[in-house]
Amino acid sequence: MVERRKPIAVAEAVRHVMKFAKEGALEWVRLEDSYGRLLAQDLVADHDVPPFDRSPYDGFAIRSEDTVHANLENPVEFEVAGQIGAGSVFTETVGPFQAVRIMTGAQIPGGCDAVVMLEITTEEERDGKHYMSLKRSVKCGENLSLKGEDVKEGESLVPKGTMINPGTMALLATFGYSHVPVAKKPVIGVLATGTELLEVHEPLEPGKIRNSNAYMIASQIIRAGATPKYIGKVTDDFEKSFASVEEALGDVDMLITTGGVSVGDYDYLPAIYKQLGANVLFNKVAMRPGSVTTVAELNGKLLFGLSGNPSACYVGFELFVRPIVRTFLFSSKPHLQMVEAVLGADFPKPNPFTRFVRSKLSYDNARLFVAPSGLDKSNVVSSLADANALMVLPGGTRGFEKGMKVQALLLDDQLGCEWPWGESPLSSKL
Amino acid sequence: MVERRKPIAVAEAVRHVMKFAKEGALEWVRLEDSYGRLLAQDLVADHDVPPFDRSPYDGFAIRSEDTVHANLENPVEFEVAGQIGAGSVFTETVGPFQAVRIMTGAQIPGGCDAVVMLEITTEEERDGKHYMSLKRSVKCGENLSLKGEDVKEGESLVPKGTMINPGTMALLATFGYSHVPVAKKPVIGVLATGTELLEVHEPLEPGKIRNSNAYMIASQIIRAGATPKYIGKVTDDFEKSFASVEEALGDVDMLITTGGVSVGDYDYLPAIYKQLGANVLFNKVAMRPGSVTTVAELNGKLLFGLSGNPSACYVGFELFVRPIVRTFLFSSKPHLQMVEAVLGADFPKPNPFTRFVRSKLSYDNARLFVAPSGLDKSNVVSSLADANALMVLPGGTRGFEKGMKVQALLLDDQLGCEWPWGESPLSSKL
Incomplete structure (x- = not known):
């Protein structure tokens, strides 16, 4: 029966x-073993980024007030008081009409409030001393990457449940996660x-x-x-x-x-x-x-x-x-991401049941297209290898034509979706 | 200097x-260790799929010629000569007005050329024998999954250089690859x-x-x-x-x-x-x-x-x-896949150099959109985690406006691209 x-x-x-x-x-793994895992806690900044005011260019750190009268006819001259490579720090305070040679990424010395790029300066050696002169005025804060302008200490940067990708790895390393809490x-x-x-x-x-x-x-x-x-x-x-x-x-x-x-x-x-x-x-x-x-x-x-x-x-x-x-795995978007796409094939026969067709999603001219990746027979193993989406054809009394908009579930996507079922007009029949 | x-x-x-x-x-790995690796040789079918004519439904295998006179008024009766579960084989030949009860996936017995679904039959026990009757005629080949209809022996199914996904795994298992040649x-x-x-x-x-x-x-x-x-x-x-x-x-x-x-x-x-x-x-x-x-x-x-x-x-x-x-890794599509998308932000300032902006590609109403995933400053680490694409803004003398079409390289895609650089009108300035 x-x-x-x-x-x-x-x-x-x-x-x-x-x-x-x-x-x-939750379990802790070494940073180098965490790629591809899902975060079990939010990723939190342990310090400001940048951690100090720093120079975005190779150039000279100066006090902007010393440049107010500088112009093409009246260059202003600075004594070069020292130089800082990235990773080293200038410990003295820079005085009036002094400049410090500074490399990309290095910390701005005390007293300075601007950086001038190497290209707009002229250098000269005189009496065993090193001078730099400048033919324009510079604003306070010019060419500075300010402490905390990218990220503030304590800020939550990536939510738990997110898959760790190369960009997340850079963040984890930056914020001292030598071990990572993963699901x-x-x-x-x-x-x-x-x-x-x-x-x-x-x-x-x-x-x-x-x-x-x-x-x-x-x-x-x-x-x-x-x-x-x-x-x-x-x-x-x-x-x-x-x-x-x-x-x-x-x-x-x-x-x-x-x-x-x-x-x-x-x-x-x-x-x-x-x-x-x-x-x-x-x-x-x-x-x-x-x-x-x-x-x-x-x-x-x-x-x-x-x-x-x-x-x-x-x-x-x-x-x-x-x-x-x-x-x-702590994701708040656990379902496959559902997107709309233009149907690339005819499905003239209506079906009372909702169909999920193994499909290939493709892109053309900023539009999404979806077409079956093989014959639409449930025993066709060979169409599975090419599939990157499941086309969703809601059950009912009508067929579907090429050019109509349909929904598709993305198979390789890691972002996910909160609840794809029945929210949009296209999904109401699922 | x-x-x-x-x-x-x-x-x-x-x-x-x-x-x-x-x-x-090339190296050989066990099938269960091959997921995510790239094939070093084409995946080839070692047999036809299906490997024999089989039944796609639960029902009865019959000889269609026995049904030519069947209709609502004149049902045709068959003696049920045996039954076959999936995985077992009916070794005798089925004669006139005989039927064999057959399960989904089971091999069609010799002599039969059609399957009738259980739902359209009537069964009866009489004198210790089992009979099935049918009120319609059936065509030769009806409800048969034919040998080789999905895949022919020797067919190359997946090219080398392809990443092994769950569908590819199914194919590898089907064709007896207990060990897999991977790059x-x-x-x-x-x-x-x-x-x-x-x-x-x-x-x-x-x-x-x-x-x-x-x-x-x-x-x-x-x-x-x-x-x-x-x-x-x-x-x-x-x-x-x-x-x-x-x-x-x-x-x-x-x-x-x-x-x-x-x-x-x-x-x-x-x-x-x-x-x-x-x-x-x-x-x-x-x-x-x-x-x-x-x-x-x-x-x-x-x-x-x-x-x-x-x-x-x-x-x-x-x-x-x-x-x-x-x-x-043997891929003939080694570059990131490049797609067109609608720009979701203004980039008014022209740049003589081509810009690659860490971006987030998103989908809406069957269209692709791309927008920067963070501030467009090269030192902003925090925008990297969200990026799934690199927006490409060709160098030149003009800026770019929201709504224009631009190109983007997909970061998480595994399909790849042969040569994305300079083929389309949008790429000519790269």
Whole structure:
């Protein structure tokens, strides 16, 4: 008998899962190991930037008041009282009509309030002394990088939950983070079910296929910022599958299974959830592919029952698992970023379910275009490699035409999004 | 005395560097360790996909010719001769008016040429036998996923030089790549010069700043796909700097130095290149920031002399080092991808040099916008963390206004670009 399941809307399904989203733990790693991790605390400035008034150019530090009468006919002459390289400091105070030779980045000596660039000065040696003269007046503060003009001490510069990129690394180093508080990666178990599955090194056999979903999901887990733990694969056998799921649950923060969630005779996940006493959040979503995606919860731990179909599995991960992972990693924008783009293909056939089509987003003339990255068949593995977006075609009674605006979820983006589902007019049917 | 240098155009500088671009070596890694690496060979299918004619649905495999007379008034009845789960095979041949119960993904039994979905059939038990009847005719090939319809054996699916993403992982697993030929990562030395530099763990001192460039560059190196080797920092001392550069060169595939390339009194890199006997490709580029960026070559090994200014250092890496790294990694699109976007800010002041402004690219209503991610001052470290693009403002005699189209280089993109410099009308002045 075919079990009748009631499909729920994608946004509703996401909302159900997000009820169990929680922040994880913090760990300290060395700065050089922190690239690509997510900050577990806001990055805070430990000092002003610049930390002192400094020179943005090679030139001479002077007192601007000494230049008020300078012009082309009446150059003003300064005695060069010393010189400062970047990293050294001029300890004396500069007096009237004295100048100090200063390098880019060096601290402005006491008494000085301006820098003149080397190019507008004339130098002269006379009686063993060094002089510099200037044919224009200079304003107080001219050519100074002022203490704190970039960043003030105590300022929060990057919020927690942000992925550390090269620019963030520069900030962390600048503010003395030799160790960085990053979000601990959750461990996500991956268990593939299906008698038809071979390991990757095994030769093909009639009726069998190699287990590709586990490796695909493992890299989606890494891309999202978590650590995959491959539990293995089990054949379509209730007792074995149950034992594997139960044992795995103890070792992981959440568990993903692939396959076994449909209503076929060999789909044991529904019975496993029942026997575990897990709370099934939903077992049918009004989406293609992946309508049989099932999520259950046991003592606050989530069990993601993704479809065995590669595309459905891929989509199910990005919609339901990713926001849970990113929340665990302290992100306040845990969902994939959703953008609008011009549709590059016709989808004449309406579908009552919302479709998520593996697509390629491209740019032309300051516009965004999105087109399927392969044939739109849920079993076409080969279109997955090219995909950098999931095109979203809301379910309903109409088809979609080339040139229409549609929404797309960015797969490689690290910024994320607070809640992409149902806010804009385009999303209202999700 | 200020040395006079002749600036060359950005495109010309890139072309000079790319003369020394070469492909690196291949290494084999386990499939589970290959995510994020770049393929060193094309990914080739070792079998057809699907590897056999299979069922895309749960249903019954039948011979379509048996249904030609079926309609609402005259259902046709089949004897159910067996059933096949995914992963098992039906070894007998199916005869006239026989049907085999078949699960999603299972191989079509010999003799059958169509599948009917469970939902349109009626089942009955009679005299200990199992029957299925059908009220419509079915076409030959209906509901079959045909052998090779997705991918043909021997087909090249993903070109070498492509970064392995979750979709590529699925393909690698499907085609039996338990080990994957990936590009060996080049080792890039990083040596920071400047007496003003403190290590990250050291407390601030007057006149000094922490060494942020080395950590920033190290993560740019990782993002580009290579391995950084932090040599250390040296003070502005010719003998020490020369010894450090000479020693480092022996251990790395290429060497990046930060600082010391300007024309200040403490800028020793030009003298070091001279003493090494290195061939200086250029020492001034018509760009801001980073006009003093210098690249030299010694026995085919590149020495990148990046500016000590954080923004200039960042830009210099992405323009000149990245394409060398990506070529080493077998990519035929080694440069950053360049896109057009609508300018979100005014730049009224013309600049004879081409400007690369750390920017944030954003999307609205299927259009791309680009605006500076911080103040446009080359010493503003804090704007780097938010940047996902470098806005390109060609040098010349005019300013740029909000709403104009400009070009931008994508920093987080992995697709790359063959040659972004000077092909489009917008690029002609680079």
